[in-house]
Amino acid sequence: MTITTTTADEIVDARGLSCPMPIVKTATLFRTLEAGKTVEVLATDPGSVKDFAAWARSTGNQLIASTQEGSVYRFLIQKS
């Protein structure tokens, strides 16, 4: 599967991973990320739609977009 070009600063490819690894992978990257930077997460776990919204609320990071392309979910998150 091809990854469409993105304007995000970083990409987390969590396709094929089950809960909680997409969150764990993303959170690990966010630890070293500067505030204001954006990350695009690709996931195939349908549960990740609700989970990334919840994770953004708990951490205070901004979930800018949550979209779906076929079986792939895309999340654009900005570090606050």
Next chain:
Amino acid sequence: MTTMTSLVTERPLAAPVEPQPAVQPEPESKAATKEFVIINWSGDLDKVWPTLILSSTAAASGMAVKVFITYWGLLPFVKEDRRIVGKNWMQKMLSFMQRPGISHVKLTKMNFLGMGPWMMGKLAKENNVASPRELLDAALALGVEFIPCQMTMDMFGLTRDDMIEGLGEPAGAATAIEIMTNAEASLFI
């Protein structure tokens, strides 16, 4: 009335009030101050798994996470190369009956001499579910603090050297109570 007056006058004079900082500095993030605690009592696969999923996710969500590991819950945190642990025959026999190490955990039900965990592991792999081993590594990397129970370590004859690297200082029930009462949420699994 007289009594009251005397009480009032006998009160020591208040010390001059030091100027207090008007507002306590706001913590960086609200989530960062939240604490999540799990008392991990069970050494069973189907209980250790959610313990590791919830603790790593809570840490990923910016919470301070502490997992107090006690009783059978200590055994998954014993180094994998340890087969028989303990000093006396009873402790050794216990570890023979319940092999320690994260990869040797059993199911609470449908264990069927290891068939259950084997099938569970196979299903998890097919569905790309992270293994307890991977989740434990993630939890440690995200800063989850695992606190072994000193009393049960002694009872099982476990030494610090038997336990995996990266665990916190062993402690007792008073520590468990303190972390539970300070936490936003605490679970006994």
